[in-house]
Amino acid sequence: MENLTPVITxxxxxxxxxxxxxxxxxxxxxxxxxxxxxxxxxxxxxxxTLKILIGMLEDxxxxxxxxxxxxxxxxxxxxxxxxxxxxxxxxxxxxxxxxYLLFVGRLYQMEDYIIEKRATELLSILGLKEVLDKRMNxxxxxxxxxxxxxxxxIHNPEIIFLDEPLSGLDANAVILVKEILAKLKxxxxxxxxxSHIMEVVEKLSDRIVIINKGxxxxxxxxxxxxxxxxxxxxxxxxxxxxxxxxEDQSLSNEFxxxxxxx
Amino acid sequence: xxKCVLFLIDQLQWLFRLLKIDxxxxxxxxxxxxxxxxRRPHSLHQKNAKREQNNSFIKSLGFQVLFSFxxxxxxxxxxxxxxxxxxxxxxxxxxxxxxxxxxxxIEVLFDTTDNIILIPxxxxxxxxxxxRLIHISVFIITITLANSLGSIVFTCxxxxxxxxxxxxxxxxxxxxxxxxxxGILYLLLTKIVSGERLKDIIGYVQVLFSxxxxxxxxxxxxFVSNILKSQEIQISWWHYLTxxxxxxxxxxxxxxxxxETPYLVFMSLILTVPFxxxxxxxxxxxxxFAKSLSEYGTPEKTETTAQTVQNSNILIYLSxxxxxxxxxxxAFTFVWKITSRDRKFKIRAYPVFGLMIYYIVKLFSxxxxxxxxxxxxxxxxxxxxxxxxxxxxxSDDWKAAWIFKNSPIEQPGDILYGxxxxxxxxxxxxxxMLIGILMYYKFGFEIIDDVIFAFVNTLxxxxxxxxxxxxxxxxxxxxxxxxxxAKNFSRIILMLLVVPIMGGIHFFISKVPxxxxxLTFIFLIIALxxxxxxRKITWEKIQG
Numbered sequence: 152m153e154n155l156t157p158v159i160t161x162x163x164x165x166x167x168x169x170x171x172x173x174x175x176x177x178x179x180x181x182x183x184x185x186x187x188x189x190x191x192x193x194x195x196x197x198x199x200t201l202k203i204l205i206g207m208l209e210d211x212x213x214x215x216x217x218x219x220x221x222x223x224x225x226x227x228x229x230x231x232x233x234x235x236x237x238x239x240x241x242x243x244x245x246x247x248x249x250x251y252l253l254f255v256g257r258l259y260q261m262e263d264y265i266i267e268k269r270a271t272e273l274l275s276i277l278g279l280k281e282v283l284d285k286r287m288n289x290x291x292x293x294x295x296x297x298x299x300x301x302x303x304x305i306h307n308p309e310i311i312f313l314d315e316p317l318s319g320l321d322a323n324a325v326i327l328v329k330e331i332l333a334k335l336k337x338x339x340x341x342x343x344x345x346s347h348i349m350e351v352v353e354k355l356s357d358r359i360v361i362i363n364k365g366x367x368x369x370x371x372x373x374x375x376x377x378x379x380x381x382x383x384x385x386x387x388x389x390x391x392x393x394x395x396x397x398e399d400q401s402l403s404n405e406f407x408x409x410x411x412x413x
Numbered sequence: 414x415x416k417c418v419l420f421l422i423d424q425l426q427w428l429f430r431l432l433k434i435d436x437x438x439x440x441x442x443x444x445x446x447x448x449x450x451x452r453r454p455h456s457l458h459q460k461n462a463k464r465e466q467n468n469s470f471i472k473s474l475g476f477q478v479l480f481s482f483x484x485x486x487x488x489x490x491x492x493x494x495x496x497x498x499x500x501x502x503x504x505x506x507x508x509x510x511x512x513x514x515x516x517x518x519i520e521v522l523f524d525t526t527d528n529i530i531l532i533p534x535x536x537x538x539x540x541x542x543x544x545r546l547i548h549i550s551v552f553i554i555t556i557t558l559a560n561s562l563g564s565i566v567f568t569c570x571x572x573x574x575x576x577x578x579x580x581x582x583x584x585x586x587x588x589x590x591x592x593x594x595x596g597i598l599y600l601l602l603t604k605i606v607s608g609e610r611l612k613d614i615i616g617y618v619q620v621l622f623s624x625x626x627x628x629x630x631x632x633x634x635x636f637v638s639n640i641l642k643s644q645e646i647q648i649s650w651w652h653y654l655t656x657x658x659x660x661x662x663x664x665x666x667x668x669x670x671x672x673e674t675p676y677l678v679f680m681s682l683i684l685t686v687p688f689x690x691x692x693x694x695x696x697x698x699x700x701x702f703a704k705s706l707s708e709y710g711t712p713e714k715t716e717t718t719a720q721t722v723q724n725s726n727i728l729i730y731l732s733x734x735x736x737x738x739x740x741x742x743x744a745f746t747f748v749w750k751i752t753s754r755d756r757k758f759k760i761r762a763y764p765v766f767g768l769m770i771y772y773i774v775k776l777f778s779x780x781x782x783x784x785x786x787x788x789x790x791x792x793x794x795x796x797x798x799x800x801x802x803x804x805x806x807x808s809d810d811w812k813a814a815w816i817f818k819n820s821p822i823e824q825p826g827d828i829l830y831g832x833x834x835x836x837x838x839x840x841x842x843x844x845x846m847l848i849g850i851l852m853y854y855k856f857g858f859e860i861i862d863d864v865i866f867a868f869v870n871t872l873x874x875x876x877x878x879x880x881x882x883x884x885x886x887x888x889x890x891x892x893x894x895x896x897x898x899a900k901n902f903s904r905i906i907l908m909l910l911v912v913p914i915m916g917g918i919h920f921f922i923s924k925v926p927x928x929x930x931x932l933t934f935i936f937l938i939i940a941l942x943x944x945x946x947x948r949k950i951t952w953e954k955i956q957g
Contacts, residue, residue, distance in 0.1 A: 243813045
């Protein structure tokens with residue numbers, strides 16, 4: 152791993168939002184062809200880190216470079232080469248999936264026929280062939296999430312950032328998307344995603360980064376994390392590092408007893 | 414407000430118990446609904462509503478009260494018969510009730526979003542239905558009382574306190590009747606059509622109502638002056654079918670103590686219809702409603718009603734011919750399609766065109782003010798098109814605009830320019846072509862240069878906006894943000910100054926031989942240059 156040049160370097164990243172420290176001195180390097188699970192409790196700063204990496208937030212302290220480009224100076228170059236699937240994202244619901252993808256593809260300066268060809272095929276693969284020409288305002292959350300996944304990758308990016316990519320998907324779609332991510336990795340893509348589903352992160356990731364209160368608290372392969380934390384599941388490691396398992400025990404007891412109180 | 418309503422329904426507890434409604438849960442639901450309603454912006458007077466502000470409703474009421482005094486002042490001018498004037502008065506108020514019902518509250522009555530919260534709880538659907546009815550009635554009655562406060566006061570002045578009281582009660586009964594009628598019509602519609610189609614139909618009815626409102630303000634004034642002249646009461650058979658006539662009859666009874674048959678019929682209708690319809694609603698609407706509760710909002714059902722979209726070859730052709738580069742093309746198709754489909758956009762953008770129809774009709778009616786009407790048509794169109802151009806920034810899906818920040822767009826100006834081209838090709842050119850054809854029939858060929866000049870002036874008007882400090886991506890602003898007073902102010906100033914100045918220049922230059930032709934070319938060049946400047950807008954000028 153050490154002999155590779157990193158595709159993403161984060162040095163001393165600090166982000167202050169409304170006088171609270173959201174990211175407190177983050178130092179990370181990501182390498183090509185890796186799947187990294189970026190996890191942490193709500194409000195730990197996952198989405199903020201991703202937004203900085205894709206050039207959406209420019210107001211931060213520290214050095215961040217993606218594919219050799221400085222995110223502050225060359226955001227445009229980075230945006231061309233990366234894909235991003237945001238969490239709970241909205242899309243223009245009066246459009247059809249095809250029209251939306253055509254719109255997004257054109258923003259990436261792609262040729263119409265390529266967009267149309269890719270969109271048609273990708274939508275059919277994800278089981279949306281029948282609704283290709285239907286407006287999205289009646290789509291379920293999972294259907295919209297599939298469209299967003301395609302929209303984030305249609306320009307064949309080198310790095311793909313996904314924020315909770317599996318939310319709203321049914322079990323079969325989760326399996327499919329997991330397979331797709333694994334295949335993308337084989338094809339040499341770098342994937343960084345966040346998720347709350349520990350089982351998925353455990354199985355899918357080459358590397359796991361856990362952040363809590365804006366700081367990296369664990370970083371390494373699942374095996375390495377297990378050795379350090381003396382816990383067998385990622386769930387256990389996660390809760391030791393970011394919560395307090397003994398406290399959780401007493402809290403859960405308390406919860407049940409309050410339900411029965413008068 | 415909330416407390417007042419709760420107090421009132423507490424007083425009516427016996428009625429609800431009589432209707433076998435679980436009062437404590439009803440009270441709880443009503444309380445929460447009222448709290449949420451206070452935080453909801455209203456479509457009718459958005460200009461006065463600040464984002465999610467607790468008293469936005471009070472402010473819009475204040476505006477309506479002010480207007481009600483201007484409107485109600487006509488009641489001071491009748492001499493012998495009250496009937497005609499009150500007929501107009503009540504008709505207007507009923508129209509306003511229906512307008513408010515359709516624009517704000519019809520969705521409340523048949524809203525399915527709280528199903529997920531309420532249906533799993535041990536609450537009867539009858540209670541949910543009654544809570545919605547109370548919710549809707551409270552706000553409709555409040556708004557309507559604000560709309561009629563002026564009329565109440567002037568009735569008191571003209572006919573005495575008792576008459577004012579009668580008027581007050583009449584308005585409340587009129588509200589109930591209108592709510593019942595709209596509710597029944599709506600339910601019938603849900604029987605015939607379903608899902609998105611229904612929302613479309615309501616959208617068009619909303620546009621139609623707003624259109625009528627715009628025209629109505631103009632026509633109404635003439636109407637009143639005619640009414641004031643005529644002192645004869647003519648009661649046609651259809652008056653018995655229209656609630657405003659019943660109440661106008663009641664006011665006539667109060668004013669002049671008539672007790673002929675028609676008035677007795679009116680009074681008996683007033684006494685029976687609200688209560689009969691309440692009974693009918695409770696017996697027949699409630700079950701239908703309960704059924705619709707379980708049917709609507711289930712994903713299986715909605716998925717089948719999704720609308721298929723046909724690709725229009727004209728749009729593909731236009732977008733290829735009229736745009737340069739994929740960004741501009743993307744923006745062009747994007748804006749074109751969304752403006753064709755977004756109901757809310759249509760409701761915001763199209764009603765202003767109503768007055769233009771009115772001016773065009775006047776133009777052909779051989780009015781003495783025909784010269785003035787010509788200018789009104791030419792430059793009111795300019796005003797409308799400018800108005801549309803300002804609406805393309807707003808959308809309910811404004812959060813979806815993250816895609817712009819996220820894609821490698823080097824020049825956001827390309828997107829804005831593509832959007833502007835839609836404004837010009839979809840609205841400006843067709844509007845002026847239509848005006849050109851109509852005016853050609855009216856005035857002959859020599860009018861064409863005036864139409865073209867007005868069109869060029871509209872382009873100039875759009876071009877001038879390039880000097881703004883801040884721009885927004887299409888459909889990237891939330892509608893509540895539209896209410897920022899400063900923005901509205903600058904828009905109004907622009908329209909009140911720029912359009913009349915252009916109209917003025919046009920008027921004077923038309924006296925100079927060849928003046929219009931020469932100036933058309935000069936202005937066209939300036940306008941095109943200004944519009945091209947849009948391309949150069951950078952990210953620094955795009956608001957967030």
